[in-house]
Amino acid sequence: MRLKEYVLHHGRQFGTLFGLLLLSGILWALTPYFLTVSNLLNVAEQTAIVAIIAVGMTFVIITAGIDLSVGSVLAFSGIVMASALQAGAPLVLGLAAGLGAGLVCGLVNGLLITGGRLPPFIATLGMMSVARGAALMFTEGRPVSGFSESFRSIATGEVLGIPFPVIVMVAVYIAAHMVLTRTRLGRYAYAIGGNEEATLLSGVSVKTYKTAVYGLCGMLSGLAAIILTARLNSAQPIAGIMYELDAIAATVIGGTSLMGGEGNVFGTLIGALIMGVLRNGLNLLGISSFAQQIVIGSVIIIAVLFDMALKRGKR
Amino acid sequence: MKRLTTGLVTLALLSWAAGCQRGNQTSSDKPTVALVLKTLNNPFFIDMKKGAEDAATRLGATLIVQAAEREVDVDKQMQIIENLIQSKVSALCVTPSGSKEVVPAIVKANRAGIPVVIVDTRVDSQALKQAGGQVAGFIGSDNFEGGKLAGEFIVKRLGGKGKVAILEGIPGHETGDSRLKGFHSALEGHPDIQVVASQTANWERDQGYNVFQNILQSHPDVQALFACSDLMALGAVEAIASAKKTGTIVVVGFDAFSEAREAVQKGTMDATIAQSPYEMGSRAVENAYRLLKGEKVEEDISVKIQLVSR
Numbered sequence: 313m314r315l316k317e318y319v320l321h322h323g324r325q326f327g328t329l330f331g332l333l334l335l336s337g338i339l340w341a342l343t344p345y346f347l348t349v350s351n352l353l354n355v356a357e358q359t360a361i362v363a364i365i366a367v368g369m370t371f372v373i374i375t376a377g378i379d380l381s382v383g384s385v386l387a388f389s390g391i392v393m394a395s396a397l398q399a400g401a402p403l404v405l406g407l408a409a410g411l412g413a414g415l416v417c418g419l420v421n422g423l424l425i426t427g428g429r430l431p432p433f434i435a436t437l438g439m440m441s442v443a444r445g446a447a448l449m450f451t452e453g454r455p456v457s458g459f460s461e462s463f464r465s466i467a468t469g470e471v472l473g474i475p476f477p478v479i480v481m482v483a484v485y486i487a488a489h490m491v492l493t494r495t496r497l498g499r500y501a502y503a504i505g506g507n508e509e510a511t512l513l514s515g516v517s518v519k520t521y522k523t524a525v526y527g528l529c530g531m532l533s534g535l536a537a538i539i540l541t542a543r544l545n546s547a548q549p550i551a552g553i554m555y556e557l558d559a560i561a562a563t564v565i566g567g568t569s570l571m572g573g574e575g576n577v578f579g580t581l582i583g584a585l586i587m588g589v590l591r592n593g594l595n596l597l598g599i600s601s602f603a604q605q606i607v608i609g610s611v612i613i614i615a616v617l618f619d620m621a622l623k624r625g626k627r
Numbered sequence: 628m629k630r631l632t633t634g635l636v637t638l639a640l641l642s643w644a645a646g647c648q649r650g651n652q653t654s655s656d657k658p659t660v661a662l663v664l665k666t667l668n669n670p671f672f673i674d675m676k677k678g679a680e681d682a683a684t685r686l687g688a689t690l691i692v693q694a695a696e697r698e699v700d701v702d703k704q705m706q707i708i709e710n711l712i713q714s715k716v717s718a719l720c721v722t723p724s725g726s727k728e729v730v731p732a733i734v735k736a737n738r739a740g741i742p743v744v745i746v747d748t749r750v751d752s753q754a755l756k757q758a759g760g761q762v763a764g765f766i767g768s769d770n771f772e773g774g775k776l777a778g779e780f781i782v783k784r785l786g787g788k789g790k791v792a793i794l795e796g797i798p799g800h801e802t803g804d805s806r807l808k809g810f811h812s813a814l815e816g817h818p819d820i821q822v823v824a825s826q827t828a829n830w831e832r833d834q835g836y837n838v839f840q841n842i843l844q845s846h847p848d849v850q851a852l853f854a855c856s857d858l859m860a861l862g863a864v865e866a867i868a869s870a871k872k873t874g875t876i877v878v879v880g881f882d883a884f885s886e887a888r889e890a891v892q893k894g895t896m897d898a899t900i901a902q903s904p905y906e907m908g909s910r911a912v913e914n915a916y917r918l919l920k921g922e923k924v925e926e927d928i929s930v931k932i933q934l935v936s937r
Contacts, residue, residue: 345714453799453827454798544731591710592706592713596710598691
């Protein structure tokens with residue numbers, strides 16, 4: 313009985329999970345290379361970067377906001393960290409510089425939105441251009457490459473056969489779930505997205521929490537930058553273009569409402585995995601890259617269409 | 628129920644997409660060669676794909692061609708290579724989106740025992756050595772030589788005296804950097820040739836238009852343009868037309884794909900450097916095939932390069 317209630321309560325998540333399993337089943341039937349341990353780890357590793365960014369995006373979208381700057385902030389943080397490391401900074405300091413650069417960009421977004429009363433779309437659109445330009449200017453457009461073995465092991469290392477990026481991703485999701493469900497930041501994020509006016513009237517410092525959410529989103533872009541840079545052994549000023557759209561898609565497929573007030577990170581993880589599995593599967597099947605774009609776009613639209621129909625049915 | 632419908636629609640989409648491949652799925656004993664291009668929205672790479680396809684048909688090999696949506700997306704290219712390794716292709720031919728960034732992917736292919744033939748853009752040899760990676764060979768143009776041909780042409784046209792602008796590719800790309808170096812080497816010993824602007828248009832046509840339009844604002848007296856790719860040159864040609872300066876500026880591009888050749892015929896462009904992407908694609912597949920047969924192949928193959936003018 314309790315199980316049934318649980319399933320009913322979390323029906324939306326199970327729906328998305330079912331979608332992922334179904335997709336995997338289809339691929340398993342179509343190609344013998346899909347369902348192997350090495351390929352599944354491969355998919356998880358490839359998904360990690362967008363999945364980590366999508367956690368921040370989920371927080372932001374829960375507050376009924378949007379962050380278009382994540383891809384550019386990723387590039388900027390990567391460049392800051394790479395330059396610090398190349399200038400001889402110790403590893404820990406370099407990583408802190410990367411996370412810090414992301415955090416600062418995110419906080420500026422938050423302050424523009426709360427203090428400057430800019431719509432999130434506009435504030436982060438501006439940051440998208442500023443951070444990208446800063447990354448390009450700083451490097452004169454050239455990639456910064458060549459790092460120590462210890463830095464590279466962030467992407468190449470593994471524990472019990474599981475690649476580090478996957479472990480980081482799982483840790484981020486568990487932590488984010490805790491924050492979202494057990495802390496004020498999480499509860500207020502839902503409250504702000506549900507009804508900002510009412511949250512403000514009940515005495516919550518909406519500005520502070522909103523700014524913190526954008527700061528968190530920026531910092532997670534910085535974390536993604538660390539992994540991406542280690543993975544490619546190179547920080548590129550043009551990295552992460554269009555990643556904002558992948559992160560938004562993962563969040564929305566995962567059931568977070570663009571209207572704010574509802575959603576959860578595990579849905580987002582499944583959303584990110586659906587896109588990762590789809591790309592992987594289409595590569596394995598040797599499908600032309602043009603057709604791939606059509607398939608991926610269609611799956612996003614179909615997933616959200618059915619989600620909306622499901623919600624309308626409930627009411 | 629609704630989920631089931633989603634699944635069925637997805638299945639339909641997948642099978643439709645698989646159908647687009649005209650059934651060239653791996654069959655038993657035919658070797659599968661994968662060609663990973665920078666992009667498929669550039670005529671240069673489409674010609675290369677054509678060459679590869681013809682060679683594969685001739686040799687009886689199965690060919691898979693994949694590319695990222697954007698030419699500069701190094702992470703997407705790495706994902707494609709990882710996925711192809713998973714699908715156990717016999718050999719990989721890669722046009723690197725980034726000379727250094729491709730190295731980790733090459734190392735992964737090495738570990739899986741899959742030979743990698745590099746096409747068009749060289750891998751950074753130092754980065755490769757450091758990572759302990761190995762490539763089975765390189766096939767491409769001598770881009771330095773091409774840039775030099777372009778430089779010599781402009782020097783001759785301007786009579787050894789004049790103002791020149793350059794549209795660069797993405798900085799840090801080996802192809803663009805070599806063309807640039809070659810171009811500058813041709814200008815040495817001609818002190819009256821002055822490079823007044825040298826900016827990137829990121830290999831793109833629309834940026835070629837905008838960047839050259841801006842250069843024309845600040846240097847209305849520029850007499851010649853060298854663009855490191857035809858796409859950028861053709862963008863600049865439009866900017867020149869809208870400034871009503873067609874015919875007054877010497878325009879030299881690089882790649883010589885069909886639209887640029889037409890422009891040279893019409894006189895809107897003065898010259899372009901012909902590479903042979905078709906030959907690159909075909910020789911890449913040939914070499915991959917010969918490697919799989921256990922034959923030795925030349926490590927560094929230069930495909931012919933020449934200046935096309937009217």
